[in-house]
Amino acid sequence: MALPLVYNIESVRTRWRTTIVAVLGIAGSVGVFIAMLALAFGFKAALVSSGSKDNAMIRRAGATSEMDSVVTLEDVRALEDAQEVARGSSGPLVSPEMVVVANLPLKATGTDANVQVRGVSPRALEVHRGVKLIEGEFFKPSMFQLVVGKYAVKTYAGMGLGRTLRFGGSDWTIVGVMDTGGSAFDSEIWCDSNLLAPVYQRPLNIFQSATVRLTSESALGPLQDRAKGDPRLQVQVERETAYYEKASSMLTNLILGLGTLVATIMGVGAVFAALNTMYAAVAERSREIATIRALGFSETAVIVAFLFEALLIAAAGGVIGCIGALPLNGITTGTMNFQTFSHMSFAFRVTPGLLGFGMIFALLMGVLGGLPPAWRASRLPITVALRDL
Amino acid sequence: MKYLPLLLANLTRRKVRTILTVGSFAVALFLFGLLYTIRASFNQGIEAAGADRLVVINKVSLIQPLPLAYRDRIQRTPGIKEVTYANWFGGVYQDEKNFFAQFAVDHSTWRAMYPEFLLSEKEWSDFSASRTACIAGEFTAKRFGWKVGDRIPVRGVIYPGAWEFDLVGIYKGARPQDDTSQFWFRWDYLQENGPPWTKGYVGWYVARMNAGEDMAALASKLDESFANSTWETRTQSEQFFMASFVKQMGNIEFLMVTIGSVVFFTLLLVTGNSMAMSVRERTGELAVLKAVGFTDTFVLGLVMTESLLIAVVGGGLGILAAKAFTVFGGDPTGGLLPVFYLSMVGIVSGLVATVLVGVAAGLLPALSARRLQVVQAFRRL
Numbered sequence: 001m002a003l004p005l006v007y008n009i010e011s012v013r014t015r016w017r018t019t020i021v022a023v024l025g026i027a028g029s030v031g032v033f034i035a036m037l038a039l040a041f042g043f044k045a046a047l048v049s050s051g052s053k054d055n056a057m058i059r060r061a062g063a064t065s066e067m068d069s070v071v072t073l074e075d076v077r078a079l080e081d082a083q084e085v086a087r088g089s090s091g092p093l094v095s096p097e098m099v100v101v102a103n104l105p106l107k108a109t110g111t112d113a114n115v116q117v118r119g120v121s122p123r124a125l126e127v128h129r130g131v132k133l134i135e136g137e138f139f140k141p142s143m144f145q146l147v148v149g150k151y152a153v154k155t156y157a158g159m160g161l162g163r164t165l166r167f168g169g170s171d172w173t174i175v176g177v178m179d180t181g182g183s184a185f186d187s188e189i190w191c192d193s194n195l196l197a198p199v200y201q202r203p204l205n206i207f208q209s210a211t212v213r214l215t216s217e218s219a220l221g222p223l224q225d226r227a228k229g230d231p232r233l234q235v236q237v238e239r240e241t242a243y244y245e246k247a248s249s250m251l252t253n254l255i256l257g258l259g260t261l262v263a264t265i266m267g268v269g270a271v272f273a274a275l276n277t278m279y280a281a282v283a284e285r286s287r288e289i290a291t292i293r294a295l296g297f298s299e300t301a302v303i304v305a306f307l308f309e310a311l312l313i314a315a316a317g318g319v320i321g322c323i324g325a326l327p328l329n330g331i332t333t334g335t336m337n338f339q340t341f342s343h344m345s346f347a348f349r350v351t352p353g354l355l356g357f358g359m360i361f362a363l364l365m366g367v368l369g370g371l372p373p374a375w376r377a378s379r380l381p382i383t384v385a386l387r388d389l
Numbered sequence: 390m391k392y393l394p395l396l397l398a399n400l401t402r403r404k405v406r407t408i409l410t411v412g413s414f415a416v417a418l419f420l421f422g423l424l425y426t427i428r429a430s431f432n433q434g435i436e437a438a439g440a441d442r443l444v445v446i447n448k449v450s451l452i453q454p455l456p457l458a459y460r461d462r463i464q465r466t467p468g469i470k471e472v473t474y475a476n477w478f479g480g481v482y483q484d485e486k487n488f489f490a491q492f493a494v495d496h497s498t499w500r501a502m503y504p505e506f507l508l509s510e511k512e513w514s515d516f517s518a519s520r521t522a523c524i525a526g527e528f529t530a531k532r533f534g535w536k537v538g539d540r541i542p543v544r545g546v547i548y549p550g551a552w553e554f555d556l557v558g559i560y561k562g563a564r565p566q567d568d569t570s571q572f573w574f575r576w577d578y579l580q581e582n583g584p585p586w587t588k589g590y591v592g593w594y595v596a597r598m599n600a601g602e603d604m605a606a607l608a609s610k611l612d613e614s615f616a617n618s619t620w621e622t623r624t625q626s627e628q629f630f631m632a633s634f635v636k637q638m639g640n641i642e643f644l645m646v647t648i649g650s651v652v653f654f655t656l657l658l659v660t661g662n663s664m665a666m667s668v669r670e671r672t673g674e675l676a677v678l679k680a681v682g683f684t685d686t687f688v689l690g691l692v693m694t695e696s697l698l699i700a701v702v703g704g705g706l707g708i709l710a711a712k713a714f715t716v717f718g719g720d721p722t723g724g725l726l727p728v729f730y731l732s733m734v735g736i737v738s739g740l741v742a743t744v745l746v747g748v749a750a751g752l753l754p755a756l757s758a759r760r761l762q763v764v765q766a767f768r769r770l
Contacts, residue, residue, distance in 0.1 A: 017665075018662055018666070020658070021655075021658045021659055021662045024654075024655055024658060025655045025658075028651045028652065028654075028655050031651070032648055032651060060549075062481075062544065062546060063546055064479075064485050064546050067452070068479055068546045068547045100450065101450045101451070102449060102450050103446075103448070103450045103451070106636060108636075109636045111629070111632055111633040111637075113636075113637050114450065114451065114637065167449060168449045169621070200449065200453060201453070201619070250486075250488070250725070253722070254722050254725050257722050258721070258722065261423070261721055262420065262423070262424070262648060265419060265420045265423070266416075266420065266648075266651075266652060268416050269413055269416035269417055269420070269655070269656075269659075270655075272409045272410075272412045272413045272416065272659070273409075273413060273655070273659045275405075275409050276409045276410065276413075276662070276663055277662075279405055279406065279409075280406070280666055283403075333639055334637070335637070335638055335639040336634065336637035336638050336639075338488075341452070343637045
């Protein structure tokens with residue numbers, strides 16, 4: 001027969017001082033664990049959401065990122081009439097893009113950041129459908145005008161609708177602010193590629209990448225085959241989401257690696273605290289336990305009861321940790337993605353899955369911290385313990 | 390000292406509890422050491438930066454080159470002692486995951502600019518003798534198992550093609566914070582084999598100023614002399630230049646301090662709690678000590694010493710383990726944090742924090758032990 005649960009709940013309440021220590025230890029580990037994962041996944045999600053499944057990105061074969069790729073207008077021409085490429089009102093939906101970085105100071109620290117600048121044509125809006133203008137308008141071709149992302153406005157000094165930005169020997173007016181739903185584009189500055197090229201001393205009609213809107217998701221394979229079969233082309237064609245996923249891998253792995261390491265070590269510390277609490281609970285109640293056993297409850301019932309008590313403490317810690325980490329959701333922070341050599345803002349993402357993960361982590365600590373004391377409780381020699389009375 | 394047996398007897402009366410509390414300290418200090426090391430490895434560039442070095446980059450951005458002709462103009466600027474230059478190569482060794490910094494450097498001036506990178510006379514002369522020569526840092530050479538004499542194939546990305554270099558030397562850092570993950574080859578080799586648009590351009594200049602010069606004034610003088618040209622410059626101290634990279638990485642300092650505080654606060658609770666438990670259990674014994682004539686202060690000292698002993702033993706073990714982890718385990722991210730080193734300052738600050746937590750945790754239980762009234766304590770027995 002099992003012991004009534006209320007026995008353990010009462011016991012936790014009676015020894016609330018020692019219980020709190022264990023609860024807070026577990027809460028701290030869970031909080032840090034969730035925060036680090038929310039950071040890593042937020043970063044990855046921001047990059048991946050920049051791409052879309054039915055877009056393909058064309059880069060030079062062997063290029064590691066957009067930055068070190070070169071795509072010529074001839075390359076674009078060779079592919080834009082393919083039947084896999086969707087068409088809009090003004091022709092094939094292909095956006096050749098020039099991608100560079102500009103030195104602009106961070107608002108927070110005053111130190112320079114590598115801001116990603118993307119030279120595009122107005123057609124880019126038809127290809128990147130997630131881009132919405134929330135203020136002002138899109139730049140006019142052949143005008144020194146800029147459209148900046150919503151995070152760029154917040155992060156870099158001197159940004160804002162109507163303001164003038166000086167870089168590369170020209171004055172640019174900010175005419176629009178775009179919102180792309182928290183993707184990497186929100187940290188970018190967009191302008192006319194035909195004006196950007198001379199500023200960066202580059203010939204016209206040389207781009208870093210071309211993004212193609214496909215007729216359907218499944219059109220990628222045939223387009224890849226076509227590119228491979230064309231002897232004029234030295235390009236790689238990838239799904240846009242796959243490119244961004246790859247571009248996020250290094251930093252995501254770094255944060256995940258360090259975060260897991262730190263959370264694990266904290267977890268070991270929390271298990272120590274839980275063990276301490278539970279051993280103390282067992283020691284203080286040796287007579288009680290002996291009495292229960294003398295009444296006829298089995299060893300298993302005692303183990304189950306004490307394990308339940310540990311899990312109760314762990315669950316409380318887990319919930320507090322989750323609640324503590326929850327306000328992080330949506331907070332934006334910035335980092336340098338060394339794969340694209342540019343600074344990027346993104347939001348922490350605390351998802352239900354992460355919270356579930358945090359609870360599992362908490363319960364795991366509860367089992368590790370509760371099982372040895374529970375085992376000892378069940379093994380208490382009844383006669384010796386009762387003789388203490 | 391003569392009370393040592395009493396102290397030890399108290400500590401061993403609940404062995405499991407003592408071990409767990411010492412263990413908590415060890416875990417916390419291990420984590421402290423690790424966080425300190427991670428923070429330092431992000432800040433490594435700033436800490437290793439030369440105080441008298443300036444970095445000259447294109448004003449538009451670091452990815453834009455500067456003409457080679459600027460070398461002589463920088464060199465001639467009064468206040469400048471010497472100048473060198475380099476290009477970022479950004480090639481791929483075997484796989485994109487195997488990232489390390491590759492620079493095409495001017496072999497005749499690089500050595501004088503960076504005396505913190507140690508190489509033998511023979512290695513330097515071999516580097517000057519062969520155009521295909523390259524030098525790798527100790528960290529990178531160890532990571533890929535390279536030996537002097539190896540031929541290293543690198544796939545060019547910015548400079549397309551299959552490049553091959555002969556490893557003639559492996560450099561060490563003079564100080565532990567020096568980055569030994571770099572890979573250098575000769576700039577003239579890059580010029581010969583790179584695409585035509587790279588000819589006559591360098592990535593950036595590094596200049597050393599004469600002792601006693603005003604760095605900010607010198608930097609603006611350099612920038613003014615190139616103003617209104619096609620290739621305007623931005624000159625910064627090496628320290629500031631490095632800091633702009635670190636600041637872009639985000640607020641790592643804040644992250645580390647937050648985690649560290651959570652850990653130490655929890656630790657305070659754990660230790661305070663177990664000391665309180667042990668004082669409560671020993672109420673009778675403490676009363677006996679007082680009854681036979683030991684003073685209140687002695688009892689206070691006894692409990693405090695116990696708390697401190699637990700803290701110092703646990704903390705010491707933890708920080709030693711962290712040191713051992715950085716020495717034998719090394720960078721846990723597989724090559725992204727090349728400088729992974731726990732400094733003496735880190736060890737000492739960890740130990741200081743330990744002692745503080747030990748004192749703070751022992752204080753309340755020790756005070757209650759001091760206040761303990763003999764008569765009342767005996768009445769409970």
